[in-house]
Every structure is written in structure tokens, then in C-alpha cells.
Amino acid sequence: MHNVEIAWVFYEIADLLEIKEDNPFKPRAYRKAGRTIAKWDQPLSALKEDEIRAIPGVGAALAAKITELLKTGKCEYHQKLREEVPLGLLEVLAIPGLGAKTARTLYRKLGITTIDELEAAAKARKIRTLPGMGNKTEFAILHGIDMLRTGSGAAPVGVATAVGRNLAEFLAALPEVTQVSLAGSTRRMKEMIGDIDLVVASEKPVEVTGLFVKHPSVKEVSAHGENQVKAITWLGIQVDLLVVGPQEYWAALHHFTGSKEHNQRLQELAGERGLKIYEYGVFPEGQDESLPVNSEEDLYLALGLPYIPPELREDEGEIEAALEGTLPDLVSVEDIRGDLHLHSKWSDGVATIEEIVAAARQRGYEYIAITDHSKSLAIAGGLKEERLMEQHRYIDELNRGLEDFRVLRGIEVDILSDGRLDYGDELLSGMDVVIASIHSGFRQSREEMTKRMLSALKNPHVNILAHPTGRMLGRRDAYEVDLEKVFEAAAKYDKVLEINASPDRLDLNAENVRRAAKDYGLKIAVNTDAHHISKLEDMYFGIGTARRGWLEKKDVINTFTLEELGRIFGKRG
Ligand SMILES: [Zn+2]
Ligand SMILES: [Zn+2]
Structure with missing residues (x-):
């Protein structure tokens, strides 16, 4: 069992506890321990129980649960909680922006235990009457349910960013990963996102993709190669993960940020300078060693251009502006x-x-x-x-x-x-x-x-x-x-x-x-x-x-x- 899988069990325990009771300390302790464990650079399976206990924020009670998980693949406490709390509520948590506290309020005040019941309550305008919620929350819930149902793919940038950040955060926590970024249209901040692109730098692509397909947000895996995954999340959004070596990271990030049209223009400019740009580097024609690319700035520099921010990369005049030195100094x-x-x-x-x-x-x-x-x-x-x-x-x-x-x-x-x-x-x-x-x-x-x-x-x-x-x-x-x-x-x-x-x-x-x-x-x-x-x-x-x-x-x-x-x-x- 990988450290991050133990962390996932702890996160779920935290969610279940938060739905079940008011005491905020226990869930917080499980989440904190989960975060530490996910980032711990030694596999917990190689440690003795007293060494596990010495990990900050773990202690005797949590160490015993970790040992149990490592030995049996399960934890009795976790299983018991799953019996006590309606599991439909965990699916309710998949709706973006809906946290465990909201789920508890919905359960307590309206007896909601499934997505169907939640939808009915939202349609009957009952959500807006609850403390801390309003009609906007109600709309957001209905919208989120729509997406869960249809799995239609295209998501507003707000939803795609939330889902993408969540996955990026998990990847960043893996000791095998040195760098991670959202790419594609999410990074360019388009308003509707067809699929979420993630680019990761790691020397161990097989481990990273192997863990990614087991992430709790992943519902279906449509392709799983050595360094690539295509998956559908519970919200019906497609996610494409690409894992590359650390030297190839910036060229890959640039390539998968797009847009295609922008990259096409850069290819032409590169050709005029006797260069070729690939997703793994920038190569002088006829050579098989890339110029050093340690940032996206380096890549543009090789083409004689100033850095062009992702939001402008649509081939809508940004290349001409870059050539003339009239790129806008964008607001931030x-x-x-x-x-x-x-x-x-x-x-x-x-x-x-x-x-x-x-x-x-x-x-x-x-x-x-x-x-x-x-x-x-x-x-x-x-x-x-x-x-x-x-x-x-x-x-x-x-x-x-x-x-x-x-x-x-x-x-x-x-x-x-x-x-x-x-x-x-x-x-x-x-x-x-x-x-x-x-x-x-x-x-x-x-x-x-x-x-x-x-x-x-x-x-x-x-x-x-x-x-x-x-x-x-x-x-x-x-x-x-x-x-x-x-x-x-x-x-x-x-x-x-x-x-x-x-x-x-x-x-x-x-x-x-x-x-x-x-x-x-x-x-x-x-x-x-x-x-x-x-x-x-x-x-x-x-x-x-x-x-x-x-x-x-x-x-x-x-x-x-x-x-x-x-x-x-x-x-x-
Ligand atoms: Zn208005
Ligand atoms: Zn207004």
C-alpha cells in the first residue's frame, strides 16, 4: 500500500466524521496526518510501528490504524464509519464547492442521504432556507448534479479548475513527483473546458500513473499507458495526465498548454531559425540534443520572442505583438x-x-x-x-x-x-x-x-x-x-x-x-x-x-x- 493510499483512507475518515458529528478536532487530526503521510519520503510499509508513531501528527492511535491498513488492507474503524454514515453522502461531496459541513446540514435538517434526494430538495427550493446557504448555493448544487448525471464533458472553467487543482495537489504531494501543473485550456482560462490536462515531472512515471488511476475522484479509466492516463472523474469530466522526465517538463508543459494554433505559429517561426520544437524539447535541425529549456521563457527566447502568457496563446495577434514588442503588460x-x-x-x-x-x-x-x-x-x-x-x-x-x-x-x-x-x-x-x-x-x-x-x-x-x-x-x-x-x-x-x-x-x-x-x-x-x-x-x-x-x-x-x-x-x- 502506497503512502498516499493510506492518506486517502484518512481523508475519507475525516469526511465521514465531519458528516457524523460536530467535533472539528478529530477530522482535522486525520486530514493533517493524511497530508503528512502523503508527502512522507519513506514508504510507511518499510517502517516499524514505533517509527510510524514518531511521524509528526500521527501518534499511537493513528499509528495502530496505519499498521492495521498495511497488514490487512483495511481498517475496522473506517469500515464502521462507512456503515454509520449513509454512503450516498460521499457522492454528494463530489459536487464542487460542497463540503462535509454542508452535507451534514443537508442530512440533519432535510434528511438528505443521496444525490436524488438532494436534487429534489434543491428543485423544491428548500436548500436556500438553510443556514449559511442561499439561492446561489442551490443553483450551484443543481448545476453540479447536472454534470454528475450527464457526464457531458465540457465544464465551466470554475468547476474544471476546482477538480484540476484537487488532482494537482494530490500529485504534488507524491514524493515521486518533482513538478506538476495544469495545462491545456484550463491554464489558458478558457470559459468552457473540454478536458483537464495535467503535466507532471517525475523519474518514476509508472508509479505515478499507477496511483493516479486509483485516485478516489477517478471513476473510469479509458487509457492507461506507462506515462499517460486518460480518465473520467465522478463529475464526468475527462482528465489527461502526462508524466515526463524533469528535463522535458517545460517543453511538455508548453506543448500541452496550447493552443494548437499558437503552437503551429511557433513551429513556423522555429523553422525560420533552423529549429524544431517538440513536446520534449527544442532542437537545432539535424541534432538530437535539445537546447537547454528550464522555463517557458527559455523556449520563447530561443525563438527570439518575449514570454507570452498562457491566456494570450490563441493566435489572435499575440505573436505579431510579441515580434513588435507591443505585448500588453497584463493585469493580475x-x-x-x-x-x-x-x-x-x-x-x-x-x-x-x-x-x-x-x-x-x-x-x-x-x-x-x-x-x-x-x-x-x-x-x-x-x-x-x-x-x-x-x-x-x-x-x-x-x-x-x-x-x-x-x-x-x-x-x-x-x-x-x-x-x-x-x-x-x-x-x-x-x-x-x-x-x-x-x-x-x-x-x-x-x-x-x-x-x-x-x-x-x-x-x-x-x-x-x-x-x-x-x-x-x-x-x-x-x-x-x-x-x-x-x-x-x-x-x-x-x-x-x-x-x-x-x-x-x-x-x-x-x-x-x-x-x-x-x-x-x-x-x-x-x-x-x-x-x-x-x-x-x-x-x-x-x-x-x-x-x-x-x-x-x-x-x-x-x-x-x-x-x-x-x-x-x-x-x-
Ligand atoms: Zn445582478
Ligand atoms: Zn449582483
Whole structure:
């Protein structure tokens, strides 16, 4: 039994304990020990029990279980837990973003023990009523179940990244592995991912692929070679693993990051320089020894090019820009100073404003805007005028107690079907940030929808147009709207367009972002629209889209200081 297989048993014990009881210490101890064991550089099977006991975080009780596992291949305690906790709940845990704590709440409060029961409860809108969950959680659950069922393959980048990172983390923990990275379209941050590519450097490919096929997320193995695996996970997503020698790693990572079109162009450039690029190295013609490639930068350097980031590798002008020395200096997550579209408990979010502030500060932000829903959106707890004023007084009070941080008083105001906004001008003029967006009447004609958006953009109090096309990835198409007219109007009235960073939306998409910024000179806000503090992390996906849209720091307003932001919004900072 490999160390990592023992670790998997410990992780499952931790999950089962977490579903079963409230005591957080025991599961934590099993997970911690599991992590240590997975990385331990000697095989535990070669150690004596007292040596196992001496491993940090293991101790007598866990050492006895390890010895039992090594001797019998099983552990009685683990088996007993599997009998006590409905095993369907372990499958429920396969849904991305659904942890053991949520599974316990679902089990305790609604008696859910299987995916079928979970689906029924979500469809009956029972999930949103549970503590710490909301309608977004409910949608995410239904979406996750859909994927489990259909195994249709293509997954939104958010799901693919979560699954890919989980597998990469396991691979990175193996002592046999020296390097690992996500590759393919996940690394290029495309919005829909056909299969997850992983590239690993190791001297022991047979061991690595042999363990990979036994990983608990793997449901089916469709191909298993010495250094390659094709598998399907429980979520129905295909994963391709390639294991190469450490010298070949960077060339392989580059090759399997793609895109094909980008690599094709590089081949041509290489040919002009008397070179050939393969997935295992860069070779001068007629020679069988690769030039030294110790990074992707080296590979581009060999072709006389500066480094081209993965998000640009689509053969959409990046090679020409690299040759001319005009590649953009892409915006990054580290540049972000704040999030300008957030929902609190005051409407349909699940966190208090204080909790959001704490989470934002932890990310190093300097400001946030609280932008709850407006009154017409009653199903999302939209705020009546008096409630909004009350919230603003509350925020003023909160700001007085904050140092080096500012909460902007904002609103996500609905653009009504006739183009009017959900509040009057007087109220809107008192806000620090006004986001306008559409949440109803999606089926209007192209003319009506365009007119509706233009009339919102004309309003002098509106600052940002949120999720401008309304699409939900894999679930709802963009509305019929003349985006050129929207871009023109936004430029004319100095409005900012949003990249909604939720991986379910990514709206505007990369292609439209690039046009908006480059052809119309528009500024962009990358906002998470988080309804839960954990979703502040979605900034990563929004920035991925911004990078695919060639945006630099100067294009993205939430990289600006509070003072600069005040100038953009035409208000004091
Ligand atoms: Zn919205
Ligand atoms: Zn929102």
C-alpha cells in the first residue's frame, strides 16, 4: 500500500466524521496526518510501528490504524464509519464547492442521504432556507448534479479548475513527483473546458500513473499507458495526465498548454531559425540534443520572442505583438485593490457587512462597495428606499471605526423593462457607486433591450453596467442586444462595463472585453458579485477573463486607488 493510499483512507475518515458529528478536532487530526503521510519520503510499509508513531501528527492511535491498513488492507474503524454514515453522502461531496459541513446540514435538517434526494430538495427550493446557504448555493448544487448525471464533458472553467487543482495537489504531494501543473485550456482560462490536462515531472512515471488511476475522484479509466492516463472523474469530466522526465517538463508543459494554433505559429517561426520544437524539447535541425529549456521563457527566447502568457496563446495577434514588442503588460490578481459588486445579508447575500470587510481585508483590499439589490427584485430581498438609507447610515457608522479601509455605499439598481431605473435620481445621487443591471424581461426584442440599456447608460448617476449580456455559462444565452451601441453609449457617457467574475457568468466575455477596451477605450471593473465571502476568490476567474481580453492595469478601475476611483465616478474619494 502506497503512502498516499493510506492518506486517502484518512481523508475519507475525516469526511465521514465531519458528516457524523460536530467535533472539528478529530477530522482535522486525520486530514493533517493524511497530508503528512502523503508527502512522507519513506514508504510507511518499510517502517516499524514505533517509527510510524514518531511521524509528526500521527501518534499511537493513528499509528495502530496505519499498521492495521498495511497488514490487512483495511481498517475496522473506517469500515464502521462507512456503515454509520449513509454512503450516498460521499457522492454528494463530489459536487464542487460542497463540503462535509454542508452535507451534514443537508442530512440533519432535510434528511438528505443521496444525490436524488438532494436534487429534489434543491428543485423544491428548500436548500436556500438553510443556514449559511442561499439561492446561489442551490443553483450551484443543481448545476453540479447536472454534470454528475450527464457526464457531458465540457465544464465551466470554475468547476474544471476546482477538480484540476484537487488532482494537482494530490500529485504534488507524491514524493515521486518533482513538478506538476495544469495545462491545456484550463491554464489558458478558457470559459468552457473540454478536458483537464495535467503535466507532471517525475523519474518514476509508472508509479505515478499507477496511483493516479486509483485516485478516489477517478471513476473510469479509458487509457492507461506507462506515462499517460486518460480518465473520467465522478463529475464526468475527462482528465489527461502526462508524466515526463524533469528535463522535458517545460517543453511538455508548453506543448500541452496550447493552443494548437499558437503552437503551429511557433513551429513556423522555429523553422525560420533552423529549429524544431517538440513536446520534449527544442532542437537545432539535424541534432538530437535539445537546447537547454528550464522555463517557458527559455523556449520563447530561443525563438527570439518575449514570454507570452498562457491566456494570450490563441493566435489572435499575440505573436505579431510579441515580434513588435507591443505585448500588453497584463493585469493580475495582485493588482486588485477592491471589489465593487458585493451582496450582504441586507438583500440575498449570506454574510454581514462586517464579515465581508474582514474577508476583503484579508485579501489585502483597500475598499469594497456593498451593492445589494433594489426594491423591484423582491425575490432577492431587494431594499425599499428606507432600508437602503438605513444601510447607508450603518455603513457610515462602520467607516468611522475603520482605518485604512473604506466601505463604499452602493446599490445594484434594476433596469426596469421600460428602461427606467428602480429608484429616483435623488436617491441615486447620494450613492458612492451605482451599478445598473437587468434581472427581468430577458426576452425583449433586440431593439427594446438595446434601448433599455442605453436609457440606463444615459442616467448621470449610473457608474457601472453589470453583467452586460446576462448569459449564464452552459445555462442561459446572452440576451439579444446590440453591444456596439452599448459600447458607443458607454464611451459617450463615461460609463464603466463589468466583467462579472463569477465563473458561472464571466460576462462580459474575453472577446467583448477586448473590443470594449481597445476599440472604444472603455474602462472595465472586474467584480465578483459575491453573495458569500468564499466567492471573493472568484476574482481569479474574472482576472483570467480580463487577461484573455488583453487588459492591463490601467484598463481595470478596481486596480485604482480610492482617490482615482472617486475621480472616475465623478465624486469625492
Ligand atoms: Zn445582478
Ligand atoms: Zn449582483
